[in-house]
Amino acid sequence: MKAQSLIDQLELPVVAAPMFLISGPQLVIECCKNGIVGTFPALNQRSSEGFEEWLIEIKSSLKQWEEETGKKAAPFGVNLIVHGSNPRLEADLRLCVKHQVPLIITSLGAVSEVVNAVHSYGGLVFHDVIKKRHAQKAAQAGVDGLILVCAGAGGHAGTLNPMPFVREVKEFYDGAILLSGAMSSGQDVASAMQMGADLAYMGTRFINTHESKATDEYREMIIQSGASDIVYTAAISGVHANFLGLVYKLQVLLKNNLRQLPKLILEKKWILRQKPGKLFGVQDKDLQLLRILYQLVNL
Numbered sequence: 282m283k284a285q286s287l288i289d290q291l292e293l294p295v296v297a298a299p300m301f302l303i304s305g306p307q308l309v310i311e312c313c314k315n316g317i318v319g320t321f322p323a324l325n326q327r328s329s330e331g332f333e334e335w336l337i338e339i340k341s342s343l344k345q346w347e348e349e350t351g352k353k354a355a356p357f358g359v360n361l362i363v364h365g366s367n368p369r370l371e372a373d374l375r376l377c378v379k380h381q382v383p384l385i386i387t388s389l390g391a392v393s394e395v396v397n398a399v400h401s402y403g404g405l406v407f408h409d410v411i412k413k414r415h416a417q418k419a420a421q422a423g424v425d426g427l428i429l430v431c432a433g434a435g436g437h438a439g440t441l442n443p444m445p446f447v448r449e450v451k452e453f454y455d456g457a458i459l460l461s462g463a464m465s466s467g468q469d470v471a472s473a474m475q476m477g478a479d480l481a482y483m484g485t486r487f488i489n490t491h492e493s494k495a496t497d498e499y500r501e502m503i504i505q506s507g508a509s510d511i512v513y514t515a516a517i518s519g520v521h522a523n524f525l526g527l528v529y530k531l532q533v534l535l536k537n538n539l540r541q542l543p544k545l546i547l548e549k550k551w552i553l554r555q556k557p558g559k560l561f562g563v564q565d566k567d568l569q570l571l572r573i574l575y576q577l578v579n580l
């Protein structure tokens with residue numbers, strides 16, 4: 282398969298990005314039925330056996346849906362961490378080959394062995410990068426698409442502004458370009474296309490869906506958060522990443538211990554912001570994925 286043929290199968294130029302502890306079969310299946318790429322990290326299952334069960338569940342649900350409706354589901358994808366610290370890589374890759382997973386999203390390492398294994402059955406490899414140097418290495422490894430993880434993207438992300446980054450990568454790379462980083466509305470998706478991306482790669486926007494595995498607290502945090510609540514730090518995992526929850530957690534902590542706080546702090550309303558942020562424009566905790574896709578088309 283060529284990246285363009287994947288893009289051509291979509292109703293919206295959107296990939297629901299893989300999210301640790303958030304994305305599972307339900308979200309993936311719903312995405313694919315509704316014309317966007319659904320993905321999940323293989324490591325969201327505790328074992329390779331569990332991972333294979335999810336692959337079987339996704340494939341059989343989509344096949345049954347296709348037979349019932351006569352429609353074609355969008356391709357789905359799996360995220361593999363290509364790094365020595367992932368002891369399951371070999372076993373999980375073997376399962377992806379066995380089940381012919383249409384799209385593999387690689388993180389950390391872009392290696393031609395993985396690319397060749399996926400190409401052997403006609404699958405595609407998209408690789409996420411935060412720097413031009415990483416993009417060049419991945420291009421040399423033969424990946425079919427590059428995911429430019431720009432400033433503000435949830436999880437491990439870079440700090441680059443998307444505009445020059447897209448332009449620089451397009452100078453040497455003619456595969457698919459996916460753009461990532463705090464995109465939330467249809468306008469954001471359209472802007473990504475305008476900049477030269479082929480697909481928008483969105484994670485956080487899909488956390489408050491009925492189909493995600495997010496906790497209630499996390500969903501509430503998404504509603505409350507604004508742009509300045511994104512904290513870029515290496516303090517949590519040793520690698521720089523964007524976290525949304527830090528400021529919010531502090532707020533909850535302070536709210537819960539309100540009586541114990543010194544009067545001075547309360548009077549100054551220190552840290553307890555009164556107005557919810559508007560970063561994601563999300564007002565609902567538990568929307569059907571389909572409703573969010575309608576919003577993307579209309580906003």
Ligand SMILES: Cc1cc2nc3c(=O)[nH]c(=O)nc-3n(C[C@H](O)[C@H](O)[C@H](O)COP(=O)(O)O)c2cc1C
Nearest residue numbers: 298299300301322388434435436462463483484485
């Ligand atoms: C809660 C959460 C968990 C994530 N887990 C993973 C992961 O396991 N693997 C991965 O490649 N990216 C992961 N990401 C990054 C997303 O795939 C994607 O790059 C990011 O969500 C895009 O930015 P956005 O959230 O601002 O839309 C995660 C992001 C979030 C928000």
